Amino acid sequence: MKMLGAILLAWLALAAVLPIPAWAEDPAECRVAENLLEVNFPLPKVAKAIAGKKLKVLVIGAGSSTLPGPDGARKAFPARLQNALKEKMPSVATTVVADVKLRQTAGDMVDEMPAVLAANKPALVVWQTGTVDAMLGIDPDNFNAAINKGVDIIRASGADVILVNSQYSPRTDSMIALATYLDDMRWVALQQEIPLFDRFAIMKLWTELNTFDFHSAANKLDIAQRVHDCIGRLLADLALGATKPAESLPISGGR
């Protein structure tokens, strides 16, 4: 087993150290390994909205979808996503609305979803959740059910979904048992055939590459803002990648 482990470790190290700069137009610091943004599932509603030159995105999230401070909302990833989408598609009228409420579990968000969706009528919902559930130790079965229910509600409203999982937070790593909730979201995404923005894996890779220092205990708002900017850009890349025709999707096993 150890031998195998060593081979695997070497393989993985190689994959992690040589990230393929998938999206050359983004700032260098935002780049991640290509497989982290691999698109397995299309977003037909988004494609249709872009064809119609009008795209509305709704971000549903909790505390990690915003930043503290007076211009926190403007610097957080929902606003940065809007910025990136506009940059990449100047001819499409794009708006991103954020419905962010602190300390909400997936179940809480699902309860409010029908009203929020009816009020905004988005073509795409970016749903960030998991951390609050992990901190409260919500029964994984209930969490799983809530995610599935939420995805069903969003789809029934006529929108596509992208799930966003927890942040990688080294300092609280030993206090929040994220693993089950991360796995759960990855699994629901696969099962429901929707893209997952693996924020945890991406931020972890940034740590390994020394792109950002997430260990810092200090109050460094500028780093937090740069991280959110990258997340917004990569989310835009993921969303647009998923609207391209199937033949341009990365073919599995290509490496």
Place this chain on the structure above:
Amino acid sequence: MPPVSTERDLRLDLFRGLALWLIFLDHIPSNAVSWITIRNYGFSDATEIFVFISGYTAAFVYGRSMREHGFIVSSARVLKRAWQIYVAHVFLFAIYLAEIAYVAQSFDNPLYTEEMGVLNFLRHPDVTILQALLLKFKPVNMDVLPLYIVLLVGFSPILWLLLRRPSLGLIASAVLYALMWKFNWNIAAYPKGVWVFNPFAWQLLFVFGAWCALGGARRLSRWAGSPVTLALAVAYLVFAFSIAMTWYFPWLAVYVPHFVGEAIYPIDKTNLDVLRILHFISLAVVVVWFVPRDWPALKLPIFRPAIICGQHSLETFCLGVFLSFAGHFVFTEVSNRVATQIVVSALGIAIMVGAAWLLSWYKKLERRGPGPRPPAAKPGLAGGDT
């Protein structure tokens, strides 16, 4: 295999010791070295090994006690052991409180306002500490000892049954496991949710270990030693390994047929998924095949460190939990380079071995020491902990 062996089965100590090392490595978050642990290559992990062997040794020690001194005396001993583990758990909780209080004081990163919510319980220490003493509030990675406590508290009746009607005892345990799945039984946790290791589920592995110790292993040996079983076990391990690879290389996932994914996921650790049990049993079959009980190499010095850790499992486990806190602390405060992670992991294991060695030494001193000591007391295994 002789029916009642007087010599301690070193394989139990060896694999329990190894399991304790793996648990330590897995408990340090973001530890590169934890890539070598078995949970990355299949469905089960070191917890299964630990619980099974703990059941095995508990039956060995308290089974003998129950035969010789009766139900009341042996039950009293089991409960005393549960109390010791409870005290150890509370001690670990105190260390955890110290760590989290430190982090709460020094942590102020705007990126993590959401995650800092986990420190909120410090605002209500009255409730939280009480809930921790009731084993309802259990910080991350502190779930194994409460499970162990509950398993021991309920152990005497099932041991009584296993000594008289071994098969019936095992069936009773399996029925409880099945009922748990049917009715979703678990113990409530604080502030929300349920126990991470559902005792109604994990008792099955503990009782299975006990059953094996009380003659079940002998009855199974013809079946478990057959090449067909070995082939099945290896095939299952290969299957689990292939599935595990898709977790790390998502592009492999497309090769997993849809119905297979539907059938196996989610692989439930809380309720000890059947896939995990099968994986553990397959591992055990392979290990027993290649490592016979009287394998001379077991006495070689290179296995000695793991064996002595396994012989002092409670102390080593607690030390491992503490060291994983400390290791994580080094990663966040000093350096999280891979080289540091390797050094911290190796050093942690060395400290565990050193402490276990020290405990063995104390035990020898006590045996040799002055004062009258009944000669019949605790030869070998009975003196070992469970």
